Amino acid sequence: xxxxxxxxxxxxxxxxxxxxxxxxxxxxxxxxxxxxxxxxxxxxxxxxxxxxxxxxxxxxxxxxxxxxxxxxxxxxxxxxxxxxxxxxxxxxxxxxxxxxxxxxxxxxxxxxxxxxxxxxxxxxxxxxxxxxxxxxxxxxxxxxxxxxxxxxxxxxxxxxxxxxxxxxxxxxxxxxxxxxxxxxxxxxxxxxxxxxxxxxxxxxxxxxxxxxxxxxxxxxxxxxxxxxxxxxxxxxxxxxxxxxxxx
Amino acid sequence: xxxxxxxxxxxxxxxxxxxxxxxxxxxxxxxxxxxxxxxxxxxxxxxxxxxxxxxxxxxxxxxxxxxxxxxxxxxxxxxxxxxxxxxxxxxxxxxxxxxxxxxxxxxxxxxxxxxxxxxxxxxxxxxxxxxxxxxxxxxxxxxxxxxxxxxxxxxxxxxxxxxxxxxxxxxxxxxxxxxxxxxxxxxxxxxxxxxxxxxxxxxxxxxxxxxxxxxxxxxxxxxxxxxxxxxxxxxxx
Amino acid sequence: xxxxxxxxxxxxxxxxxxxxxxxxxxxxxxxxxxxxxxxxxxxxxxxxxxxxxxxxxxxxxxxxxxxxxxxxxxxxxxxxxxxxxxxxxxxxxxxxxxxxxxxxxxxxxxxxxxxxxxxxxxxxxxxxxxxxxxxxxxxxxxxxxxxxxxxxxxxxxxxxxxxxxxxxxxxxxxxxxxxxxxxxxxxxxxxxxxxxxxxxxxxxxxxxxxxxxxxxxxxxxxxxxxxxxxxxxxxxxxxxxxxxxxxxxxxxxxxxxxxxxxxxxxxxxxxxxxxxxxxxxxxxxxxxxxxxxxxxxxxxxxxxxxxxxxxxxxxxxxxxxxxxxxxxx
Numbered sequence: 001x002x003x004x005x006x007x008x009x010x011x012x013x014x015x016x017x018x019x020x021x022x023x024x025x026x027x028x029x030x031x032x033x034x035x036x037x038x039x040x041x042x043x044x045x046x047x048x049x050x051x052x053x054x055x056x057x058x059x060x061x062x063x064x065x066x067x068x069x070x071x072x073x074x075x076x077x078x079x080x081x082x083x084x085x086x087x088x089x090x091x092x093x094x095x096x097x098x099x100x101x102x103x104x105x106x107x108x109x110x111x112x113x114x115x116x117x118x119x120x121x122x123x124x125x126x127x128x129x130x131x132x133x134x135x136x137x138x139x140x141x142x143x144x145x146x147x148x149x150x151x152x153x154x155x156x157x158x159x160x161x162x163x164x165x166x167x168x169x170x171x172x173x174x175x176x177x178x179x180x181x182x183x184x185x186x187x188x189x190x191x192x193x194x195x196x197x198x199x200x201x202x203x204x205x206x207x208x209x210x211x212x213x214x215x216x217x218x219x220x221x222x223x224x225x226x227x228x229x230x231x232x233x234x235x236x237x238x239x240x241x242x243x244x245x246x247x
Numbered sequence: 248x249x250x251x252x253x254x255x256x257x258x259x260x261x262x263x264x265x266x267x268x269x270x271x272x273x274x275x276x277x278x279x280x281x282x283x284x285x286x287x288x289x290x291x292x293x294x295x296x297x298x299x300x301x302x303x304x305x306x307x308x309x310x311x312x313x314x315x316x317x318x319x320x321x322x323x324x325x326x327x328x329x330x331x332x333x334x335x336x337x338x339x340x341x342x343x344x345x346x347x348x349x350x351x352x353x354x355x356x357x358x359x360x361x362x363x364x365x366x367x368x369x370x371x372x373x374x375x376x377x378x379x380x381x382x383x384x385x386x387x388x389x390x391x392x393x394x395x396x397x398x399x400x401x402x403x404x405x406x407x408x409x410x411x412x413x414x415x416x417x418x419x420x421x422x423x424x425x426x427x428x429x430x431x432x433x434x435x436x437x438x439x440x441x442x443x444x445x446x447x448x449x450x451x452x453x454x455x456x457x458x459x460x461x462x463x464x465x466x467x468x469x470x471x472x473x474x475x476x477x478x479x480x481x482x483x484x
Numbered sequence: 485x486x487x488x489x490x491x492x493x494x495x496x497x498x499x500x501x502x503x504x505x506x507x508x509x510x511x512x513x514x515x516x517x518x519x520x521x522x523x524x525x526x527x528x529x530x531x532x533x534x535x536x537x538x539x540x541x542x543x544x545x546x547x548x549x550x551x552x553x554x555x556x557x558x559x560x561x562x563x564x565x566x567x568x569x570x571x572x573x574x575x576x577x578x579x580x581x582x583x584x585x586x587x588x589x590x591x592x593x594x595x596x597x598x599x600x601x602x603x604x605x606x607x608x609x610x611x612x613x614x615x616x617x618x619x620x621x622x623x624x625x626x627x628x629x630x631x632x633x634x635x636x637x638x639x640x641x642x643x644x645x646x647x648x649x650x651x652x653x654x655x656x657x658x659x660x661x662x663x664x665x666x667x668x669x670x671x672x673x674x675x676x677x678x679x680x681x682x683x684x685x686x687x688x689x690x691x692x693x694x695x696x697x698x699x700x701x702x703x704x705x706x707x708x709x710x711x712x713x714x715x716x717x718x719x720x721x722x723x724x725x726x727x728x729x730x731x732x733x734x735x736x737x738x739x740x741x742x743x744x745x746x747x748x749x750x751x752x753x754x755x756x757x758x759x760x761x762x763x764x765x766x767x768x769x770x771x772x773x774x775x776x777x778x779x780x781x782x783x784x785x786x787x788x789x790x791x792x793x794x795x796x797x798x799x800x801x802x803x804x805x806x807x808x809x810x811x812x813x
Contacts, residue, residue, distance in 0.1 A: 008523065012777055013807040018785050021731035028737060030731070030792035032710045035346060040794060096464045097423035097457040102551060103452035104438055108257035180333045187335040188425075191438075201337050205549055207428065208706045210344045217338040217720070225332035347702065348714055430701055440677040440702065442577035 029211060037211045047200070047217070052219055054114070054195035058186045062118045063179050066125030071171075074133035078159070084134065086116075091127035099124060099185050103192040117194030121186060125178040132174025136167025168238050176231040180224045187220065261450035274302045279444050280451070286436070290432035290461055296420045296463075298355045303362030303415055308408070311369030311370025313405070316396050318375065333365025336422040340429050349430030357429075358422055362415035369411025402476065411469035417464055424456050434459065501762040530770055530808045536566035543733075545573040545588035548580050548705045549790040549797065550642065552723060552784065554751060556801035558729050561774040564811045565766050573797070577678045578603050582754075587666045592758045597623045598604040598749030609692065612747035616641065620752050629790075633757050635768050637750035640725065640780040644684050644746045645738040646796055647722035648665060649712050653737050660740040661693055664719075674711045675721035677702040685721060688745040712736060722749065725780065727788030751775070772780065777808040 014066040021030075028037035070091070077083040097105075102120040110116040140163045148162045164171075190198030200206055207213075264280045314320045377400045381481040385399045401408070424435035437444050437452025444452070541562055545555030555573045563569045572590050575581050578599050584590045597619040601607040605626045613619045616637045624634045646661050653659070654668045664671070679685035680700065689695050697719070703711060709728050711717035713735070722729070728736055751769050760767055782804065788802040805811045 012784055012809075013804065017803075018781065019788070019808045021727070021788060023732045023734050027729060027793055031793040033346065034714050043288055044794070092464075093461060096417055096460050098424050098460055099454040100421075100424055100435070101456035101460070104449055104458060106452075108450065111455070129375075148329050158423075177332065179268060180329060182357050184335040187337045198335075198337055201335070202428075203796070204552060205706045205791065205794075207341050207704055208710050210342055210345050212794075213338050215340045217335065217342075220335050220338070221330075224329075228329060344707070345710065348716060349701075349707070349711070350716065359563050427702075428704065430703060432702075436677075443677050443681065 028207065030128055032208060033208050035150060036214055040066040040216060041211055048197070048215060048219060051195065051197045051199050051216070052223075055183075055197045056223070057077060058114060058117055058121060058194060059178055059182050059194050060180065061120035062186070063125055063175070063182055065118065066178060066182075067129055067175060069122070070129035074130050074137070075159070077134070078125075078137055078163075079155070084111050086091040087130065088127070088134075091130050094123040095127040100188050100191055101186065103188070107192070114194040116192050117186070117189035117196075120192075121182050124183060124185060125141045128178050128181070129174045130170075132170045132177075133167065136170030136174075139170065140166045141181075152205075161173055172231055172235040173240065176235075179227045179231065183220055183224045183227065185214070249269055252379040257450055258454075260447040261454055264447040264451040265455065280448060282301065285451070285455060287434070288434045288436060289433060289455060289478060291431070292420065292426075292435070292456075293350065293422045293463075294356055294460065295423050295426060295431055296416065298360030299419045299423075300408065300412075300416055302355060302359035303366055303419070304412070306359070306361040307367035308370055310397050310400060311367035311411075312374055312404075312408075312425075314367075315371040315374025316392065316400060321371070321375075324371050327364050328368035331361065331368075334361065336418075337425060340422065340425055351431055354422060354423075354426050354429050354431045358426075360418045361422055363421070364418050365411045365414035365418065366408075367411075370404070370408050370413070373407030373411075374400045376407065377403045380425060406475040409474060411463065413467045415472065416467060420460055420463060429465075490530055499541065503544045504531070508533070528773070529812060530561055530564040530773065530810050532564060532566040533764075533766050534566055536764065536766055537568065539767075540568045540570070541591040541651035541759070541763065541767075542572050543812045544571075544581055544584050544593035544615050545577050546595075547574045547576050548594070548723075550723070550787050551594060552787050553790055553800050553804075554799035557774060557778075557804060558592075558753065558771055559669055560798075560805055561770050561810060565770040566577050566807075567763070567767075575678070579678075585754060585756060586630070591763075592753055592755030594751045595634070595754045596642060596749030597634075597752050598641075598643065598684065598747040598750070600627070600749075600754070603749070609688060609745045609747050612663050612749075614747075616750040619747075619750065623752060627754065628757070630649070631757055631810060632754055634752040635771055636774045637752050638778045638783075639750070640778050641748040641750045642723050642725040643741070643748040645724050645736045645741065646689070646719055647708075647712065647736055648719050650735060650737050652718055653739070658739055660742040661689070661695075661745070661794070662742050663739065664693070664695055668697050668719075671718035672699045672701065672716075673697045673719045673721070674701045674703050674708065676705050677710075679721055684746050692745045693743055709736065719787045724785055725783050727784055727792050729785065730790060731792060738793075746795070751778075774805065774810050777810075 027040070028034050029040045040058065074088055077087050079148055094102075099120055103116055106116045106119055110119060144162060144166070145158055148158050153161065186194075186196050187198035187201060189196040190202050197216040202211050206216075265285050266282055312325070316325065338362065339357050340354070343353045347353040347356075374396070381399055381403065382395060385395045390398070416423075423431075423433050425439065426433050427436040427439045432457050434452055437448045437455070441449035543559040543562065552573045556573060559569050560573045564639045565659040572584070575584055575590070575593070578595065581590075581593045581595070582604060585592060597616070598612050600623045601612050601619065602609060605623070607622075613622060620634060620637045627634050634696050646664075648658065652671075654669075656663070658664060658667070673686065674691075675685055680702065681687055682689075686700055689697075701711075701717070708720045708722055709726075712720045722736070722738055724738065729738065753775075755767075786804055789795045789803070792795050801810075
C-alpha cells in the first residue's frame with residue numbers, strides 16, 4: 001500500500017470550470033416538472049443512437065427465434081390435433097408470465113445480459129404466432145384441400161402449396177402483432193442488463209427526466225409503426241389475390 | 248450435474264425466502280421476507296390491478312359495445328388496439344411518476360390507460376360478430392336499442408368481450424409489477440429493490456409474480472367459459 | 485401457385501438478411517467502453533504505461549449520479565494510464581457493489597468511508613471518525629480482513645441529510661433535525677429503499693433521534709427533489725453535495741445534523757488486494773492522482789452538470805479530467 005503523495009502536481013481545474021446557477025437561470029432540463037426540453041433534445045439526440053440499435057437487435061432476433069419455433073411447432077401440431085390444446089396452454093403460460101419476472105426467473109440459469117432478454121422476449125411471442133398460424137391453417141376451406149387431393153397432391157404438397165399460402169394473412173398478422181408487442185416490451189431489457197431504449201427511460205436518472213423518456217417513447221412508437229406498415233405491405237405482396245386483412 | 252445444481256440451489260433459497268422471515272443483508276439487520284410480507288405485497292398488486300381494471304371497464308366497455316352496435320369507429324379502434332400494444336409500460340410509469348405524481352391514484356390511472364385498448368376493441372369486434380338475424384329478430388320484437396345491446400349482443404359477444412378483459416387484466420397486472428418505481432409497493436418491489444431483499448428475494452419476487460399472473464389468468468379463463476352459454480361454445484383455437 | 489411460394493421465400497430471405505446485417509452492425513457498435521488514451525497534457529498529466537495494457541479492469545459504481553461521475557473519472561483515468569478498462573456503473577446500492585467486488589464481477593468501486601464503517605462494519609455513527617484519514621484507516625483495517633483494500637480518500641466528503649422545502653422549514657421553524665421532535669409525527673419522509681435499514685438514514689432517525697414519522701415512502705434516489713417540489717414529501721433524504729442545494733437554495737434547505745447521526749464520508753476506492761497486486765503500482769497511483777482535484781466545489785459542479793444540466797457522467801468526467809490537466813484534450 002504505497003503512499004502516493006509524491007506524484008505530479010495536484011490538478012486544479014480552470015477558473016472557467018464553474019458556473020453560477022440560481023433558480024431563475026436554470027436550464028429547462030434542470031427543472032423537475034418540465035415535460036419537454038427542445039434545446040436539450042436537439043443537442044443530445046445522438047445519445048439515443050446506440051440504444052436504438054441495441055433495441056432493434058433485441059427485437060429482430062427475439063421475433064425471428066420466436067417465429068421459427070412457433071411456426072415449427074404449429075406445423076408439427078397441424079395434423080395432430082391432440083397436441084394442440086397442450087401447446088396452446090404451454091405457449092399461453094409463457095405469454096402470461098410478466099416479462100420482467102421472466103427475466104429474473106432465467107437469471108440463475110442464463111445470467112445478466114441481452115441473451116436472457118432475448119430468450120424471454122422470444123418466449124413471449126410464441127403464443128400469438130402459434131395461435132395465428134393454427135388459425136390460418138384451420139381457415140383453409142375443406143373443399144380447397146379436397147380439390148387439391150383430387151388433383152393428386154400429397155399431404156405435404158397440400159400443406160406447402162395450398163394451406164400455408166392461404167394462411168399467410170393470418171400468419172403475417174400474428175407476426176405483426178408479435179413484433180409491435182416485442183418493441184414495447186424490449187424496453188424492460190434494461191432491468192436485466194440487456195440495453196435497448198429502456199436505458200434512456202430508467203437508467204441513470206432518466207426516470208425523472210421526461211424529455212429523455214418522451215424521446216425514447218417516440219422512437220419506440222416510430223419503430224412499431226414502421227414495422228407495422230412494412231408487414232402490412234409484405235402481407236399484400238404475398239397475397240395478391242386478396243386485400244390484406246385488418247387484424 | 249453441477250451446472251444444474253446452481254440454479255436449483257437458487258430456487259431453494261428463493262422458496263425459503265417466501266416462507267420464512269430472514270435478516271436482511273442490508274445494514275441494520277431489519278427483517279425481510281416471510282409469508283406475511285409476500286401476501287401483503289401480492290394483495291397490493293391485486294388491489295391496484297382491480298382498481299385500474301374497474302376504471303378501464305367503466306370507460307371502455309359501454310363505449311366499445313355501443314360502437315360495435317352502431318358499427319362505427321372501426322378504423323379508430325383498430326388504431327387504438329395497435330397503439331395500445333406498442334405502448335411501453337415503463338415509459339408510461341416513468342412519465343406518470345415525473346409529471347403527475349407518485350402514489351396509488353396516478354398509478355391506477357396509468358394502468359387503466361393500458362387496459363382500455365383491449366377492452367374496447369374486443370367489445371367492438373365481439374358485437375360486430377353477432378348474428379345480424381338475432382339483432383333483427385330482437386328489433387322486430389320491439390326491443391329498444393339499449394336493451395338489444397344488453398340482452399342480445401352482449402351475451403352473444405361475451406366470449407370475445409371476456410377475452411379483451413383477460414388481456415387487459417394481464418397487461419395491467421404485468422405493469423403493476425413495476426409500480427414500485429412510482430411509489431406503489433407491489434410484488435415487483437422484490438425485483439426492483441433487490442438491494443434490500445437480496446438475490447433470494449429477487450428470485451422469490453419473480454416466482455410470486457409469475458404465479459400470481461398465471462392464477463389470475465386461469466381464473467379469468469374459467470370465468471370466460473362459464474359466462475359463454477353452451478350454444479356458443481366454439482372450439483377455440 | 486408458385487409465385488407466392490417464391491414470394492414467401494423471398495420475404496423470409498430478406499428478413500434473415502436484415503437480421504444478420506443488424507446483428508453485425510450491433511456487434512460492431514460498442515457498449516460502454518471508455519474513450520481511448522490521451523495525448524500529452526500538462527504537468528499533472530497521466531502517463532500511459534504500455535505494461536498496463538495487459539491488465540483488464542472493470543470499474544463499478546453505485547446507482548446515483550455522483551457515483552457514476554466518480555466511476556467515469558477513475559475509468560477514464562485508468563484508460564489514460566494504459567489499462568484496458570470496462571465500466572459497470574449503476575450497479576445498485578452499497579451491498580450490491582460490495583458483493584460485485586468480492587465476487588470479482590468488478591475490480592473496484594468508489595465507496596464512502598462512512599457508509600463502509602456503518603453499513604459494512606457495524607459502527608455506530610458517533611464512532612465514525614470525523615477526520616478523513618482516520619476514517620479511511622479504520623475502514624481499511626476492516627477491509628483488509630476480507631481480502632479487500634481501500635485507497636486514500638478524496639478531498640471532498642458527502643453525507644446524507646434530512647431536507648425539506650424552505651416553506652416547510654419556516655412553517656415548523658426547523659433548523660436542526662432535533663427541531664423535528666414533536667413535529668415529525670405529522671410529516672411524511674421519503675428516502676431510498678435501503679434507507680429504512682441504514683443507521684445513517686431512517687433507522688438512525690428513529691433510534692438515535694427518537695423520531696417517529698407519519699409515513700416513510702421508498703422512492704428512487706433520482707426522485708428525492710421531485711417529491712419535495714410536488715408537495716408529496718414533507719421531508720426527503722438528500723445529499724450534502726447535491727447541486728440543487730446551492731442552485732435552488734431558495735427552494736430547498738437541509739436540517740443541521742446536531743446529533744451527528746449522519747457522518748460525512750470521503751470517497752475511498754475499494755478494490756481487492758489481488759487486483760491491486762496484479763495491476764501494478766499505476767493502479768493506485770493513477771486513482772489517487774486523479775482524485776486530488778476533487779474538492780467540494782468541484783464535485784458539486786460535476787454533480788450539477790449531470791443532475792441539473794443532464795450531461796452524461798462520461799462527459800462531465802472528461803471535462804474535469806481535461807480542465808484539471810490530467811488528460812490532454
